[in-house]
Structure formats: structure tokens, C-alpha cells
Amino acid sequence: MERVPDKNGYYGKFGGKFLPETLVPALKQIEESYEKFINDTEAQAKLNDLLKRYAGRPTPIYFAENLSNLLDVEIYLKREDLVHTGAHKLNNALGQALLAKYMGKTRLIAETGAGQHGVATATCAALMGMECEVFMGKVDVDRQSPNVKRMKLLGTKVTPVYSGSKTLKDAINAAMQDWVATVQNTHYILGSVVGAHPFPMIVRDFQSVISKEAVPQFLEIAGRHPDCVVASVGGGSNAAGIFAKYLEVEGVKLIGVEAGGRSNKDGDHSAKLNYGRPGIVHGNFTYILQTDEGNLMPVHSVSAGLDYPAVGPEHSYLKDIGAAVYETCSDREALDAFQALCRHEGIIPALESSHALGHVMAHKEKYKGQKVLINLSGRGDKDMPIIEEELGL
Amino acid sequence: MTQYNGFYLMGNYPDRDTFIEAAAQGLQHFDFLEVGIPFSDPIADGTAIAEAAQKALDSGVNLAGILESIKAVRERVSPEKDIYLMTYANIIFNHEETLKSEEFKKLNVKGLIVPDVPSSEDFFFTGENALDGLEIITFLTPETEDETIKKASGRSNSFIYFISTRGITGGSMKLDNDTMAKIDLAKSSSTCPVVLGFGIRDSDSAKTALEHCDGFIMGTVLIQKLNDKGLDGFKKFTDELFGELG
Missing domain, CATH: 3.40.50.1100 (Rossmann fold)
Incomplete structure (x- = not known):
């Protein structure tokens, strides 16, 4: 099997970077920083240590x-x-939060459906002293209330999303809308192998x-x-x-x-x-x-x-x-x-x-x-x- | 260069007749119209336009109906006025056959404005799937690197859409020195107009845009006028705007 994704972020015909032009330099920065991050012995040792002793x-x-x-x-x-x-969500959140610090970002945002990725991101923000906001569809806020409370306890702002079906897809829309405006200081920790390249690759690698x-x-x-x-x-x-x-x-x-x-x-x-x-x-x-x-x-x-x-x-x-x-x-x-x-x-x-x-x-x-x-x-x-x-x- | 100013309306919103009337009235002042095709997940739009899209979808608005309305608009305005479609990649992907059809060509739509197709991915629609001469309008932003600005400007024909600010539609305009330098670079590298959009909502912001660019695009504020004050409010606003711009 060919190694995927290719250098442009495609898995065969699937994948790509279909996001607003404003985010293209940010995606490039993440891609370049990620390459350095995975080849940085000190950064990898830190991640492995956290996975072992913290996670x-x-x-x-x-x-x-x-x-x-x-x-x-x-x-x-x-x-x-x-x-x-x-849940497994912390494997990715820890990796991406360290990557965000590595890139000099001070704020984390995330979407969440069941709330597990939101809790994982909120946990990393608390651990690393970063500001954090999690977007969550109103329907999910109601049906996964224990996780909403956990995120709040961890010091994260939980923003309910009232548009569309008020579920995970709308939370992703809201997070992307926030990120377009805040990309200079904010890293968007996508919680799944979705989104634009390099996110599907990074999340897969951390998982x-x-x-x-x-x-x-x-x-x-x-x-x-x-x-x-x-x-x-x-x-x-x-x-x-x-x-x-x-x-x-x-x-x-x-x-x-x-x-x-x-x-x-x-x-x-x-x-x-x-x-x-x-x-x-x-x-x-x-x-x-x-x-x-x-x-x-x-x-x-x-x-x-x-x-x-x-x-x-x-x-x-x-x-x-x-x-x-x-x-x-x-x-x-x-x-x-x-x-x-x-x-x-x-x-x-x-x-x-x-x-x-x-x-x-x-x-x-x-x-x-x-x-x-x-x-x-x-x-x-x-x-x-x-x-x-x-x-x- | 003469001015090239545009405005955005959501297709068949708030209803078919109001849309056609607002389009025809607006084109008495503006040089081009962006017709929005509603999409369920508009990641580049703020609340005003996103809500208009959702209401339009809820009332059954679709591309076929909007193209009928564009035909009606074409019959009422000068052929020199340009019309573009503004929507998201998945709507274009699902309607490639329509956009290649003879019927569509008769509408003389000049190009597509697709905010989730950055220049790195436009091959998806311009390569083998070429949409028969329909240009995908290039977006430039305060974040775009200088080399990309030069390359993109060199291959644009209709106009370059320069986004004034980091953010979604409906925000406020901020032009810092870095952004103005990038606008100047785009202007000097291209032969087509460089038009500023996002955050332009009154004559002051329009004047500022015109000091630096060849034109401006207005959207959110016009949707709000139609929502709050109907066609009369829309007409009064655009008449006064162009009165003040002279």
C-alpha cells in the first residue's frame, strides 16, 4: 500500500485542504512545525513521558x-x-497541545460531540497553563452534561452552538469560524481524523x-x-x-x-x-x-x-x-x-x-x-x- | 482604474421577488452582484449570512430556483453588469453538470466565489473538471505570503477578492500597515481590479476601502437591511451610500 497522505494531503483522491485562504498559512505552519516536532528528541521524550506517567x-x-x-x-x-x-481522545490532545506550545500558541480551541475530546483538550489546557474554549452543539450539551461540568471544572469555557442541527458538525463549524479570526494566537485541536490536511494525518499519528x-x-x-x-x-x-x-x-x-x-x-x-x-x-x-x-x-x-x-x-x-x-x-x-x-x-x-x-x-x-x-x-x-x-x- | 464595486445577496432570500428587485436596484449603483447559493455548513460566514442561508434552505431555496431568478435579473439590468455565484465547494461539486450546461451559459455568470477553495486546491475544479471558462475568483488575505500574492495576481482575470481582516463575514474592517502593503503588492502584480471585502458596512468603511483598493464588496449589512427594513430600507441605504461616495 502506498504511504498516505501524499505531500499535498491526499489519500488517493480523498483529503485535501478545503478551507478559507486565511487559514492556509496556518495549515502550512502546523505541517512544518509538526515535521520538526516529531523529529525533536526532547519534544518526543516529553510526549512519551506524559503518555506514560500522566495518561x-x-x-x-x-x-x-x-x-x-x-x-x-x-x-x-x-x-x-x-x-x-x-477515552483515547487524550492521546491526540496531549500531542497537539504540546505541538501548540511548540508553535508558540497561547490559546486552544476544540469541538466536541460526546464531550470526550472537549474534556481531553480542557485537561491539557489546565496541565499546560493555556486558555481554552470548547464548542459543543446544544443538543450534545444537554445529553452529555457530565462532560460539560468536567470541562468547566478544568477551567475551560464551554460555548453551546445553536446553529444547524446543534450537534458535532455545527460545533466544528463554530470552531472553524473562531479559528479564522484568532489563528495568530490560537491552535485548533481537531479531535478526529477529519478536517483539512495535515489534521487527519496528525491525529492518526498521535492515535x-x-x-x-x-x-x-x-x-x-x-x-x-x-x-x-x-x-x-x-x-x-x-x-x-x-x-x-x-x-x-x-x-x-x-x-x-x-x-x-x-x-x-x-x-x-x-x-x-x-x-x-x-x-x-x-x-x-x-x-x-x-x-x-x-x-x-x-x-x-x-x-x-x-x-x-x-x-x-x-x-x-x-x-x-x-x-x-x-x-x-x-x-x-x-x-x-x-x-x-x-x-x-x-x-x-x-x-x-x-x-x-x-x-x-x-x-x-x-x-x-x-x-x-x-x-x-x-x-x-x-x-x-x-x-x-x-x-x- | 475605474471602480469595481460589488454587493452580496443570498439567492431568493428573503423571497424570490424581493431578491430579484433588490438585485436589480443594487445593480443601478454597484458594478457586480454576488449571488449566494445557500449551504448547510457555511464556515466562512458570520451569523447574519449563516442564518439567511439556513432560512433559505428551510424554505426550499435551491440552485435551480436561483438560476431562474438570475435570468429575471439579467432581463432587467445592463449586460455590462457582472454576476458571480458565491457558495461552498460541495455545492459546486454537486452541480458541475448544471454549471457546464448551455442554459447556464446564457445567464452570463462570470465566475465563482468559493470561500473554502483556496488557490492550492482550485485544480479540483479547474483541471480535468474544468467548468468551461468559469473563473474561480482568487482570495487574498492579510495572512497570504508575498510569493503567493504575486503568483495568484498574475493569473486572475475578473477581479481579486482581498479579505480585509482575519475573520468571518460580518466582522469589522481593520487595515493595518502590513495588510496595506500586501494590497499594494497585489495591485502592482495584477491587471484586474483588487476589491476589498469583509467588514465594509457604511460609507466610511467603503471610502477607506476605495483609498487602497479598486473597489469594495458589501454583504452582511445589506442582508440586515432587508431583514429589518425590507426593500425600501435596502434602496434607501444604497442610494444614500452612493450619494455619499459621490
């Missing part, structure tokens, strides 16, 4: 024996839920720590590579992180799981790689859910982190060249998986991660006897308001 890496791979016996599928979980702040750890860990625990690696896909950062090194391992099937929502009707799901078509939004050319006219379609998922009508350009590329496959998991299947993991393994997973397990559970015959590595990208404490509503606790 709690490496995270273990856990063999979920009870669930495996129940399903007749060998289920292994990469425990990103154990990372400080409760690839997941599979850098997982490949040798899995060999040690299971004696061979997994048959399948499964991860949920909203924007696609946790999947990009666990796919990165497995793309170099022959014979491992990579499976991304999109939010199948209530049904496959327009507006009932967030499955762009399954039901969308290519278009340009938020800085890149990728699969999106859009109307015939080219406007973004309303999307739905029980999980706020997957509720996004576009996807990182590398996933579009991996789909088209057949290097990964993308399946769906319905709200119901995700909630079943959520409950199963709680009851049988004593782990409360994030609703996002529950989609990866939900797909495997719903198709257990297909995976019978296989060794399946699932990226458990986050923990579910922040989902309590939704769980109360859906499961009537």
Missing part, C-alpha cells in the same frame, strides 16, 4: 473470557477506556500509539495476530489509531463500525461509508451523507460521538481500495452490547465503543471461533443521561 499508557489488552464463552467468539479488548479522562502497543501485546497474550480488528467510526480517530499498525500486518481483517441508528432511512443513522457518497465538507473530500443539492443531511445516533455526517478521508480511501470494510451497528444492538459488557465483564463502555462490540455480537455466527480485537475506545460514565433515558434505570 497511564500503555493500556492493556484484556481477554474478555465470560463474554467469549457466551458468544463463542474470542473477544479481546484494547482498554483505551483506562486512559486518563476516560497510532494504540496499535503500536496492541500489535506486540496481542502476540504476547494470544500467540498470534488477531483475525479481525474492530473499531467504531464516527469521524474515525479510534479506528485510525488501531488500524494504523495493523495495516502493515498481513491477514488481519480491519472492520470499522458506523452508527446504524434507528434504520437505514435518511436521517435515521450516521453511516456515511455505507450509505453516503463523496463530497467536500470541513476541509476535505470524503464520503458524506448529503442531499442531492449537496447540503449535509441530518444524522442520528444514540451515541453523540458517532453522530457526524462525514468521516476522515483516510477511511474513505481504505474503503475504496478494500483495505478495510465498514459495517453498521444499530442503536439497539449497541445498547445490548453496552449491557452485556456491564453484566458479564464489569466494564461500563462508552456508547461509541459499544457499537464495535454490538456489531460482533449481532453477527456472532460470522465470527465464531475467531480471535477478535475490539478497540474499547472509552468508558461510559458520560453516557449515563442517555442510558437512563434509553434503558430506564
